[in-house]
Amino acid sequence: MTRDKxxxxxxxxxxxxxxxxxxxxxxxxxxxEAVEYHGTLPAExxxxxxxxxxxxxxxxPRAGVPRLRDQIELxxxxxxxxxxxxxxxxxxxYTRDNEYAKAQEGLEEARETGEDTLNGFPAVNHGVDxxxxxxxxVGAPVEVRHGTPDxxxxxxxxxxxxxxxxxxxxxSYNIPYTKRRDLAQTIEQWQFVDRLAGLYTEFxxxxxxxxxxxxxxxxxxxxxxxxxxxxxxxxxxxxxxxxLTLGYGQVGTLVQDVAALRALQSLxxxxxxxxxxxxxxxxxxxxxxxxxxxxxxxxxxxxxxxxAIAKPDKVITKSPQEFRGVxxxxxxxxxxxxxxxxxxxxxxxxxxxxxxDAEQEFIERSTRALLDTILExxxxxxxxxxxxxxxTGEFDVPFAPSESAAGQVLPARDxxxxxxxxxxxxxALPDEIREIHRTKLDTxxxxxxxxxxxxxxxxxxxxxxxxxxxxxxx
Ligand SMILES: CCC[C@H]1O[C@@H](n2cnc3c(N)ncnc32)[C@H](O)[C@@H]1O
Numbered sequence: 186m187t188r189d190k191x192x193x194x195x196x197x198x199x200x201x202x203x204x205x206x207x208x209x210x211x212x213x214x215x216x217x218e219a220v221e222y223h224g225t226l227p228a229e230x231x232x233x234x235x236x237x238x239x240x241x242x243x244x245x246p247r248a249g250v251p252r253l254r255d256q257i258e259l260x261x262x263x264x265x266x267x268x269x270x271x272x273x274x275x276x277x278x279y280t281r282d283n284e285y286a287k288a289q290e291g292l293e294e295a296r297e298t299g300e301d302t303l304n305g306f307p308a309v310n311h312g313v314d315x316x317x318x319x320x321x322x323v324g325a326p327v328e329v330r331h332g333t334p335d336x337x338x339x340x341x342x343x344x345x346x347x348x349x350x351x352x353x354x355x356x357s358y359n360i361p362y363t364k365r366r367d368l369a370q371t372i373e374q375w376q377f378v379d380r381l382a383g384l385y386t387e388f389x390x391x392x393x394x395x396x397x398x399x400x401x402x403x404x405x406x407x408x409x410x411x412x413x414x415x416x417x418x419x420x421x422x423x424x425x426x427x428x429l430t431l432g433y434g435q436v437g438t439l440v441q442d443v444a445a446l447r448a449l450q451s452l453x454x455x456x457x458x459x460x461x462x463x464x465x466x467x468x469x470x471x472x473x474x475x476x477x478x479x480x481x482x483x484x485x486x487x488x489x490x491x492x493a494i495a496k497p498d499k500v501i502t503k504s505p506q507e508f509r510g511v512x513x514x515x516x517x518x519x520x521x522x523x524x525x526x527x528x529x530x531x532x533x534x535x536x537x538x539x540x541x542d543a544e545q546e547f548i549e550r551s552t553r554a555l556l557d558t559i560l561e562x563x564x565x566x567x568x569x570x571x572x573x574x575x576x577t578g579e580f581d582v583p584f585a586p587s588e589s590a591a592g593q594v595l596p597a598r599d600x601x602x603x604x605x606x607x608x609x610x611x612x613a614l615p616d617e618i619r620e621i622h623r624t625k626l627d628t629x630x631x632x633x634x635x636x637x638x639x640x641x642x643x644x645x646x647x648x649x650x651x652x653x654x655x656x657x658x659x
Contacts (some may be wrong), residue, residue, distance in 0.1 A: 187369040189423050189568040192380040200377050204338045208285040210312030211338060216384070219345035222317065223390040232326035232349035233391040233428040236271065236499060237462050241532060242492050243499050244268065244524055245466075246517050247330055249275030249305030251295035253315050256306050257322040259514050264325050267518030268525055271499065272323055274348070276331035276339065277305030281362075283335055285309050304511060305331070308343050316346020328352060328395065334359050334366045340378040344385060350393040350430075351382065354417035356571065357397035357432075360587045368575055368589040372568050375417075376424055383425020391428050394421050395466060398432020398449075401584040402471035403646055404596040404604050405434060407445035408551035408614075409582060414449060415456045415556055419567045422461050429453070429461055430499060434468040435488050437654050438602040442467075444544035446495035451545075452552055464498035467491070469524070473650035474507035480652050481505040482523050489527025494536050500524060508650070544603070551618050555580060558613035578611030597641040599625035600632050602654045607637055633658055 205211040228234060236243060246269055248259050256274065263269045279288040288307035295302045308316055308329065320327055328350035329343045336353055343351065355375035359366050382392035396417035398410055414431040421429055431453045435442050446465055453463040469488035474481050482505050492500045504512035504520035512520070558579050563570020574580035578591035585592050593610025605622040606612070626637040635641075635658060644656025 187372050187568050187572060189420060189563075189566050191423055191425065192376050194384075197377065197380050197384070200337065201341060204341060207283070207338050208309050210309060210342060213313040214341050214345040216345075219313075220385065220388045220390055222345075222347060223349070223385070226320070226347060229324070230320065230326050230347075230349075231391070232271070232328060233393040233462070235326050236393065236430065236464055237428065239270070239498065242467075242497055242528060243270035244502055244521050245271040245273060245328070245499055246502050246504075246521055247273050247275045248514075248517060249273070249277065249330075250301050251277065251292050251303040251305075251307060253311055253319060255301075257319055260319075260323045260327070262514040263518055263521065264323065266514070267521030269521055270325065272325045272327045273330045274308065274319065274327055275305045276329065276333065277303035277307050278332070279303065280305070280307050280309055280339065281331050281333040283333075283338070308346070309339055313342060313346045316343055316348060320347035326350065328393070332358055332362050332397075334363050334371050335374045337374055337377045340381055344381060344392060349391065350395060351378065352395045352397055354396040355420065356413050356417060357400060360582045360585045360590050361397075361401040362586075364586050365588055368572050372420065372571070375420065379421040379424035379426050382421070383427075386425055386427050392426070393428040393430060394426045395430040396421070396432060398466065399434030399468045399471040400582050402434055403584060404436065404472070404598070404642070405583060406594070406596050406604050406606055407433070407436070407441065407448065407548045408555060409594070410434065411445065411449050411452055411548065411552045412555040412559070412580070413582070415452055415552070416559060416567055416571055418453060418457050418461070418463070422458050427461050429457065430464045430466050432466045432468060433497075434471045435491060436604045437470055437484075437487065437649060438598070438604070439487070439491055439494070440538060440540045440544055440601070441603040442491045443495040443538070444541045445548055446497050447541070448545045448548040448552065452549060456556065466499040466501060467495065467497040468501040469503040470649060473647060474503070475650055475652050476508040477652070478505035481507055482519075484649060485520050485523045486527050489524035490531055492524070493528045493531030493534075494538070496532075500528075547621065551614055554615055554618065555613050574613065579613035581610055581612050595639065595642050596645075597626060597637065598629070598645045598648075598655045600629040601625075607639075607642060629655075
C-alpha cells in the first residue's frame with residue numbers, strides 16, 4: 186500500500202539496480218563518485234544556492250535540442266543574449282515516455298542530418314559524460330525540465346551528470362500528462378526520485394526539486410494548483426528533499442496572480458517542515474498564445490509586471506513564438522529580455538493594489554479546505570489521502586486527461602477575469618466557498634446577458650490567444 190514513508194536505502198539500491206537494465210548509459214552511474222563530481226563544481230553552478238540567495242526574481246527559459254554541442258550553444262546564447270539567470274534542459278518526449286531506443290534513433294538521425302529530430306535533449310542517451318560536458322560548458326546552474334511520469338532513470342543519470350534541479354512530481358506529471366498511469370504507482374516512482382535527491386542532499390549536494398505548478402495549464406483554479414504543490418512538497422520532504430520550489434501558472438488576472446503567488450509562499454512555509462527552504466516559481470501564461478508576436482510580447486510583459494509585484498523567486502519565461510511551438514534561440518532570448526524590462530521598471534515601485542489581500546485570504550481558505558480533506562482521507566498520510574481524494578473526486582484537476590482524476594471541475598472567469606469554478610463535481614470545497622464562486626459568475630452572466638454555462642469556459646479557453654482575457658460574447 187502506498188504510504189508517505191521514507192524509502193529505505195535497501196529499497197533505493199534495489200530499484201536503482203533494476204533500472205540499470207533500462208539503458209546502457211545507466212552503467213556509468215556511481216553515487217559516491219557522483220557526489221565527488223558535484224563537489225568539483227564551482228559555487229555559480231550550485232542551483233539551490235544561486236536560487237535561494239538571489240535578491241530579485243531570477244529568469245529561466247525552457248530549451249532543449251537533441252545534440253550536445255547545439256544544446257550548449259543554445260543555453261549559452263540564452264544566458265548571454267537573453268540574460269537567463271538559470272538554465273533549463275528540456276527533455277524530449279520519447280524520453281518522457283521512457284522510449285530510450287526511439288530517442289537514440291532520433292539522436293543518431295540528428296547527428297547525421299543536423300536536423301532537430303527530437304523536441305528536446307535526450308539526456309538518458311547522452312549519459313553521465315554527456316550531461317557533465319553540458320554542465321561544465323555553460324555559465325549558470327541547469328535544471329532538468331521534462332514531463333516524465335516515470336522519471337527514475339532520468340533522475341539517476343542527470344543527478345550523476347551534474348544537474349542540481351529537477352522538475353515534476355507524481356500528481357503534476359501524471360494527471361495533466363498521461364491517461365492511464367496509476368497515481369499510486371507514480372507516487373512510488375517519485376518517492377524514488379525524491380529519496381535519491383534527499384540522499385545527495387545528505388551527502389552535501391543539495392538537489393532542488395520543483396513540482397510542476399501549471400498542471401493542465403489552462404484556467405486552473407489557484408486553490409487546486411496550490412494544493413497539488415503542497416502535497417508534492419510534503420511527499421518530497423518526507424524523502425529528505427530540503428530545497429523545494431513550488432510553482433504556479435499565470436492566469437492573466439493581475440490581482441489573482443499576485444494573490445496566488447503570495448498564498449503559495451505562505452502555505453508552503455506553513456505546511457512544509459521548517460528545515461525545508463521553500464521558494465516559488467511563476468510560469469508565464471501556459472495557455473494558448475496570440476499568433477501575433479507583438480501581442481504575444483504583451484502577454485509576456487504582463488507576466489513580467491506580475492512578477493515584479495509578486496516577487497516570486499523564479500520566473501519561467503515564454504517567447505513571442507509560443508503560438509508556433511518550440512522557439513528559436515533568438516525568440517526565446519527576446520522573451521527573457523521583455524520580461525526583464527518589465528521587472529526592472531516595476532520592481533522598485535511601491536505598487537498598492539486593492540483586493541489582493543482579500544483574494545489571497547480566499548485562495549488560502551479554499552486551499553486549506555482541500556488539504557484538510559486530503560489529510561483526513563489519508564488519516565494523516567498525505568500519499569494515501571491524495572489517492573483517495575482523487576478517487577472520490579474531492580481532489581480534481583480541470584481538463585485532466587488522466588483517468589486518475591474525475592475531471593468534473595470546470596473553471597470560468599468572473600467579471601473581473603479571475604478564475605472561478607462553474608462546475609465543482611465532488612471537489613472538497615464547502616458551500617460558503619462554492620456560493621462565492623457562483624455569485625461572481627452570476628455577476629458576469631448578468632453583464633453578458635447569458636446564463637453561466639460551459640460556453641463561458643470554452644470562450645475563456647481561447648480568449649487570450651484571441652487577444653483578450655475574458656471570453657465575452659461578441
Ligand atoms: C509545459 C511545457 C510547455 C512549454 O514548453 C515549451 N517547450 C517544449 N519543448 C521545448 C523546447 N525543446 N525548447 C523550448 N521550449 C520548449 C513549449 O513552447 C511550451 O511553452
